[in-house]
Amino acid sequence: MPKAKPAPEGTLGLVRVMEELHRLDSNMPVMQALIFLSIAAQSSRGSPPGGQELAASIGVTESRISRNVTLLEEAGLVERRRDPLNPRAKPVFVTSEGYAFLERITALVTRH
Known part of the structure; x- marks a missing residue:
């Protein structure tokens, strides 16, 4: 039986984020959730995305x-x-409410 390949680096962190998102909402x-996190990530790099950037x-x-x-x-x-x-x-x-939601996710993920 072939050995399973290890998950790409960061996968477990992403799974934890998604689990915490589900717990919060x-x-x-x-x-x-994926679109929200992508908006937040792209915005944190200084460039709020548009629909085309998000879709790509x-x-x-x-x-x-x-x-x-x-x-x-x-x-x-x-x-x-x-x-x-x-x-x-x-x-x-x-929005400020969105950033507060991100802070709650981050707190839950880093606590575990």
């Missing part, structure tokens, strides 16, 4: 991104804003 679907980074359609971002907006975790330099662009920003 059991109604948040996995795709929505996650590997799903822009329409799927748009539907999930709308749900995240309704939950108060993110908001779309117009880019003054490009009126067609609407980068997605994490």
Whole structure:
């Protein structure tokens, strides 16, 4: 029987994050959680993402991104804003409520 390959580095950390997300909000679907975390990660690098960037980074359609971002907006975790330099662009920003949610996730993950 062939040996199982080890999980890529960081996989267990991601699993813990997803488990804690589920504990904090059991109604948040996995795709929505992944999109939220991607928005937060890209924003932390100084560039709030738009729909195209999110779709490319996650590997799903822009329409799927748009539907999930709308749900995240309704939950108060993110908001779309117009880019003054490009009126067609609407980068997605994490709200103060979204950052508080991230802090709770981080606290739970680092505690375990």
